[in-house]
Amino acid sequence: MTSRQPTDFQSIPAIDIGPLFAADETARRAVAEELATAARDVGFFYVVNHGISEARQNALFEQTQRFFDLPYDDKMRYYIGKSDNHRGYVPAGEEAPDPTKADAKEAFDLSFELPADHPEVVAGTPMLGANVWPDLDGFADDVYAYYQDVFDVGRALMRGFEHALGLEYDALLGHVTEPPSQLRLIHYPFDPNATDAQGIGAHTDYECFTLLRPTAPGLEVMNGAGEWVDVPYRDDALVVNIGDMLEIWTNGAFVATSHRVRKVAEERYSFPLFFAADYHTEVAPLPELIAEGDTPRYEPLAAGDHLWAQTIQTFNYLKKRLAAGEIALPDGARGAGSLGQHARHKDEAG
Ligand SMILES: O=C(O)CCC(=O)C(=O)O
Numbered sequence: 001m002t003s004r005q006p007t008d009f010q011s012i013p014a015i016d017i018g019p020l021f022a023a024d025e026t027a028r029r030a031v032a033e034e035l036a037t038a039a040r041d042v043g044f045f046y047v048v049n050h051g052i053s054e055a056r057q058n059a060l061f062e063q064t065q066r067f068f069d070l071p072y073d074d075k076m077r078y079y080i081g082k083s084d085n086h087r088g089y090v091p092a093g094e095e096a097p098d099p100t101k102a103d104a105k106e107a108f109d110l111s112f113e114l115p116a117d118h119p120e121v122v123a124g125t126p127m128l129g130a131n132v133w134p135d136l137d138g139f140a141d142d143v144y145a146y147y148q149d150v151f152d153v154g155r156a157l158m159r160g161f162e163h164a165l166g167l168e169y170d171a172l173l174g175h176v177t178e179p180p181s182q183l184r185l186i187h188y189p190f191d192p193n194a195t196d197a198q199g200i201g202a203h204t205d206y207e208c209f210t211l212l213r214p215t216a217p218g219l220e221v222m223n224g225a226g227e228w229v230d231v232p233y234r235d236d237a238l239v240v241n242i243g244d245m246l247e248i249w250t251n252g253a254f255v256a257t258s259h260r261v262r263k264v265a266e267e268r269y270s271f272p273l274f275f276a277a278d279y280h281t282e283v284a285p286l287p288e289l290i291a292e293g294d295t296p297r298y299e300p301l302a303a304g305d306h307l308w309a310q311t312i313q314t315f316n317y318l319k320k321r322l323a324a325g326e327i328a329l330p331d332g333a334r335g336a337g338s339l340g341q342h343a344r345h346k347d348e349a350g
């Protein structure tokens with residue numbers, strides 16, 4: 001895939017999305033246009049007035065902190081490598097998108113909850129099924145309540161994109177019914193002695209878009225000139241960025257912008273919700289979005305298989321299962337880290 005370049009932006013726009021949740025059709029369309037412009041030019045934006053209450057966010061922070069404060073052995077009771085649908089605790093070093101440079105972070109991964117007797121789960125579709133929850137009072141309720149709230153914000157954004165792109169109702173959102181949309185609780189510990197300890201190396205996100213709530217600065221995004229631009233911390237906003245699936249669906253009109261987390265200067269948590277299409281969705285440039293005289297610029301992408309392939313190639317427990325022949329890479333899997341404009345700016349990306 002030839003990834004699109006964003007403009008040479010120097011800052012990230014902020015968009016008030018309050019009108020998306022109100023009745024005024026004209027105001028809703030104006031916000032949708034703003035979202036689409038930011039998605040084209042930058043691929044990153046803050047959304048404010050998103051409607052998720054402070055109480056909901058604080059409960060998420062407190063539960064997350066409580067979990068990561070547990071002794072290592074307690075956390076390992078929920079080790080993701082014991083799960084058959086990729087849920088649970090991800091210790092430092094488990095995940096290595098770039099095998100030469102470990103990320104300084106630990107995480108807890110959950111996703112869209114499906115019951116064990118759901119046909120997709122019975123069929124063994126990767127990454128779908130029930131969540132794993134730590135035995136901590138209120139944890140599952142508080143964390144999954146945030147999941148549902150932030151997922152609803154994602155639905156509102158997707159509806160806005162449909163409007164702004166001139167697509168039919170449900171052209172995009174009709175593919176989001178029970179998606180493998182992960183919420184990650186990420187903890188970046190502060191280690192003053194660590195040298196060269198990046199939080200997360202340069203990458204694009206695999207899904208349609210991501211809604212991120214961080215608790216401190218550290219996020220940087222790459223502009224079209226290959227310069228890293230800081231995303232200042234705001235406590236009133238979610239940071240939204242376009243991912244691979246929407247870049248492909250829009251034939252490159254929207255841009256999946258590369259980003260990274262630099263070495264943190266204080267303890268940091270962050271909460272990305274990766275808003276994905278349903279597992280079996282084939283994501284290909286939409287004919288309505290291919291300009292006259294233009295051609296589809298991307299090969300079709302099997303949504304779920306793309307996620308699964310990238311996940312297999314970046315988690316050690318899955319690499320082991322692959323080597324042991326217990327699982328297989330889906331057909332047509334792309335190599336890890338093959339997408340994103342940071343690949344074009346390797347010198348600057350370091
Ligand atoms: O922690 C952050 O600010 C960003 C996390 C991120 O980019 C990711 O998990 O894909």
Ligand SMILES: [Fe+2]
Nearest residue numbers: 203204205259
């Ligand atoms: Fe990311």
